[in-house]
Amino acid sequence: MAWQEIRQRYRRSLLGPFWLTISMAVQMLTMGVVVTILFHQSFGRFLPYVCVGLIFWIMIVGFFNEGATAFVASSNFILNMRIPLTTYILQCVWRNLIIAAHNFVIYVAVALIYSIVPTPRMALIFITFPLALWSVSWIVLSLAVVSTRFRDLPTMVGTGMNVLFWLTPIVYSPDQLGANQWLATANPLAHVLDLVRLPLLNQVPAPNSFLIVIAMGLIGWIVAFLLFARFRARVPFWL
Secondary structure (H helix, E strand, O other), X not given: OHXXXXXXXOOOOOOOOHHHXXXXXXXXXXXXXHHHHHOOOOHHHHHHHHHHHHHHHHHHHHHHHHHOOHHHHOHHHHHHOOOOOHHHHHHHHHHHHHHHHHHXXXXXXXXXXXXXXXXXXXHHHHHHHHHHHHHHHHHHHHHHHHHHHOOOHHHHHXXXXXXXXXXXXXXXXXXXXXXXXXXXXXXXXXXXXXHHHOHHHOOOOOHHHHHHHHHHHHHHHHHHHHXXXXXXXXXXXXX
């Protein structure tokens, strides 16, 4: 369903989903160059950092924004077909993973340009990425349920993600905040981002990032499961 939706969106388009990649590349290059000049950083060090950060941040934003409308946008299917509600959650997650896979081409190009040579540390991504994905995907389920009842929530989520963009070290590193470094490290999404970004830059995430992400996933999935079990039967009536 997710793949068909993307194909339908770009039907008769010359480049198809790769228009997303081009748009992402232009945004990454513009922000990377501007921030690199402002912070007096080297392009070889900072552009890959910004590139990987933006790729996975766009994926997380997609989870949050589309998760908040997952059931509402699929109301015709939910009201007329007997399909488990979790299908629409998985569709949202898979759709954004497909988009992230297209955008990952940008990282490959940047890695070739700046000679980022694969090392054993890079293999950590096969552990850290599933862990990071598990730690945030419960939010898709929770938002889908709550926003079905409260239709103002998607707008609130969009506004909140704009604020979180600046509180998450995407286009800057936490040490550049000096004494205010806690503004970034107190944000759980910063640790999620570190788990997927640092291995691709041949670095090892800090142990506390693993602990925070695991705790976030465990607590989040317990809350999401209880919420879904309590209100699952009401979703069709709210639609």
